[in-house]
Amino acid sequence: MQRFFTAADTLMQQSRFSDAALAYERCVFACHDTNPEWQNRALLKKAMAYKAQGNFAQTLQTLYRINFYQLTDSARLATGYEIVLNAYLTGQFTDAESQLQQLAYFIPDSATFNQQLLFLKILVLNELQKWPEAKTAFTQYLILNRHPPELANIYYDFMRRPRLKNPQKARRLSTFMPGVGQLYGGNVGAGLLNLGLQLGLLSFGAYEIWQGYYLTGFGTGLALTQAFYFGGIENAETVTKRKNKEKIARYNNRIKQFILTVEQSK
Amino acid sequence: MSNANICKRCLFCLLCATLTTNNALAQNTLQATDSVYRQEMDFGQYLLNNQQYADAQQVFAQLDTALANHLAATRTDSLHFYQGWACYNQKLLLPAAEQFLQVSGNSPFFHASRFFAAYNLTYKQWYAPAKGILTDLYLPPSDSLLHELQFFGLAGIALLQRNTQQFTRLSEQFTFTHYQLQQQEQNLLQYAESIKKVKRRSPALAGMLSAVVPGLGKVYAGKAKQGIASFFPVALLGLQAYENIHKRGIKNGFSIFYTGLFSVFYIGNIWGSVLSVQIKQQEIDHEIDNRILFDLHIPLRNIFGN
Numbered sequence: 001m002q003r004f005f006t007a008a009d010t011l012m013q014q015s016r017f018s019d020a021a022l023a024y025e026r027c028v029f030a031c032h033d034t035n036p037e038w039q040n041r042a043l044l045k046k047a048m049a050y051k052a053q054g055n056f057a058q059t060l061q062t063l064y065r066i067n068f069y070q071l072t073d074s075a076r077l078a079t080g081y082e083i084v085l086n087a088y089l090t091g092q093f094t095d096a097e098s099q100l101q102q103l104a105y106f107i108p109d110s111a112t113f114n115q116q117l118l119f120l121k122i123l124v125l126n127e128l129q130k131w132p133e134a135k136t137a138f139t140q141y142l143i144l145n146r147h148p149p150e151l152a153n154i155y156y157d158f159m160r161r162p163r164l165k166n167p168q169k170a171r172r173l174s175t176f177m178p179g180v181g182q183l184y185g186g187n188v189g190a191g192l193l194n195l196g197l198q199l200g201l202l203s204f205g206a207y208e209i210w211q212g213y214y215l216t217g218f219g220t221g222l223a224l225t226q227a228f229y230f231g232g233i234e235n236a237e238t239v240t241k242r243k244n245k246e247k248i249a250r251y252n253n254r255i256k257q258f259i260l261t262v263e264q265s266k
Numbered sequence: 267m268s269n270a271n272i273c274k275r276c277l278f279c280l281l282c283a284t285l286t287t288n289n290a291l292a293q294n295t296l297q298a299t300d301s302v303y304r305q306e307m308d309f310g311q312y313l314l315n316n317q318q319y320a321d322a323q324q325v326f327a328q329l330d331t332a333l334a335n336h337l338a339a340t341r342t343d344s345l346h347f348y349q350g351w352a353c354y355n356q357k358l359l360l361p362a363a364e365q366f367l368q369v370s371g372n373s374p375f376f377h378a379s380r381f382f383a384a385y386n387l388t389y390k391q392w393y394a395p396a397k398g399i400l401t402d403l404y405l406p407p408s409d410s411l412l413h414e415l416q417f418f419g420l421a422g423i424a425l426l427q428r429n430t431q432q433f434t435r436l437s438e439q440f441t442f443t444h445y446q447l448q449q450q451e452q453n454l455l456q457y458a459e460s461i462k463k464v465k466r467r468s469p470a471l472a473g474m475l476s477a478v479v480p481g482l483g484k485v486y487a488g489k490a491k492q493g494i495a496s497f498f499p500v501a502l503l504g505l506q507a508y509e510n511i512h513k514r515g516i517k518n519g520f521s522i523f524y525t526g527l528f529s530v531f532y533i534g535n536i537w538g539s540v541l542s543v544q545i546k547q548q549e550i551d552h553e554i555d556n557r558i559l560f561d562l563h564i565p566l567r568n569i570f571g572n
Contacts, residue, residue, distance in 0.1 A: 021321075022321050022324060025313070025318065025321060026309060029309050029312050029313075032312070212513070213510070213513065213514075214509070215502075215506050215508075215509040216506045216509055216520070216524070219502045219506045223502065
């Protein structure tokens with residue numbers, strides 16, 4: 001068994017991560033159903049080989065194969081940390097949150113949990129837009145890292161005026177007044193363009209009808225106005241959602257940068 | 267004892283010793299090869315069972331490279347079969363077929379390999395080699411199931427090639443007595459019927475119909491919604507062009523603009539109708555082909571396992 005591990009470790013040291021992953025799977029196979037502890041160890045190392053390749057989805061998949069119940073507390077913490085981290089990196093934030101809750105159950109020592117996983121908890125909660133919980137965790141994090149807890153109010157200041165707009169409301173506004181939904185969503189350019197186009201086409205249509213060119217007035221002016229009108233309603237919702245996404249990323253990125261600086265300085 | 271005799275005796279002893287050492291070495295090499303083969307095959311099969319097909323393929327390929335010249339024929343066969351299986355599960359159908367075809371007639375995997383190779387080639391539209399594999403396949407006369415599977419595969423290929431005469435001849439051999447492919451045999455007959463019912467449309471006629479009434483060619487091609495949807499913009503542009511020519515004169519900018527726009531849409535619609543006949547035909551063919559391929563696959567999994 002040891003020779004399998006040595007061979008795999010050598011490949012890992014040589015940065016041959018793909019071969020190392022297979023070599024660790026060989027270790028898993030060699031101690032299959034006989035030594036769960038070694039099997040878990042091999043799986044964790046295999047996951048690290050995938051992680052070194054930047055293949056976080058495979059890392060996560062391998063980590064899920066580890067039998068949590070047969071781990072020591074420290075190994076459970078290390079594995080749990082990797083699961084949460086890789087779930088976060090693959091954008092599976094709900095899974096990351098549920099793993100954090102499980103870990104909190106498995107690791108009753110809150111000091112250890114906070115030391116290792118609090119920063120991940122804040123990042124995950126931020127992505128899930130659970131900002132009140134994230135702020136509480138962030139305050140705890142600041143105290144733990146000897147920073148003034150008041151900083152939390154500054155970093156989470158956006159919560160007082162989140163400026164996130166309701167895409168459905170944007171839709172409704174554009175239904176009654178073209179372009180207003182886009183303006184409400186924070187997309188001034190799109191709103192004005194939409195309004196201008198529809199007013200222009202409507203005016204053209206009305207003018208042509210007034211001049212006696214009924215078919216041109218209806219066919220070009222009114223037909224295109226209605227096409228832009230319904231398109232504008234859809235567009236109001238889409239651009240509002242996109243703008244919200246940008247704002248959320250901006251709010252979260254400030255906190256993320258702060259946490260990364262603190263973690264790197266440790 | 268003379269010197270000559272002593273020398274002879276020494277040489278004999280040396281020869282005996284050399285032979286014994288060589289035998290022992292050969293025995294050791296054989297044992298080592300055997301042990302490596304068993305170990306790697308077990309590991310490869312474990313990977314296959316755990317659906318880690320790419321890793322399994324790597325293990326089998328490495329084993330093939332390392333021991334290719336030292337393995338008995340039956341073991342080489344097994345190795346090719348499992349390599350093929352690993353490729354097949356990754357949807358690498360041509361490499362899979364290549365591996366399956368290297369399995370020799372003495373192997374217990376022979377029939378499975380040949381049928382899967384034929385299926386993989388069929389899926390890749392290599393109908394002639396696939397047909398060749400199935401036709402040349404020797405089957406024990408007593409094995410009625412495999413004989414039926416052979417006819418079934420050949421009939422499926424004939425249907426994919428739209429060779430209805432050949433299909434009819436082959437499907438007459440269906441006995442519908444083997445539950446593993448009974449349902450699929452009936453399905454093939456149904457597909458043959460639906461292929462016969464499909465009306466071949468003329469692209470030229472579709473174009474002409476759209477020239478008379480915009481969109482009518484698409485309705486004729488079987489795309490009624492598209493036809494109706496394309497009628498209105500062309501008609502509306504035509505009416506606007508007419509109105510402008512009639513009221514503003516043919517040299518007016520509006521007239522030129524609307525006439526130009528109408529012409530582009532009108533001609534585009536005719537061309538679109540010609541193409542829509544071909545597109546619709548391709549869609550129908552594609553759908554039937556997919557169903558045939560799906561039904562050709564099921565009995566293979568039923569008979570040769572997962």
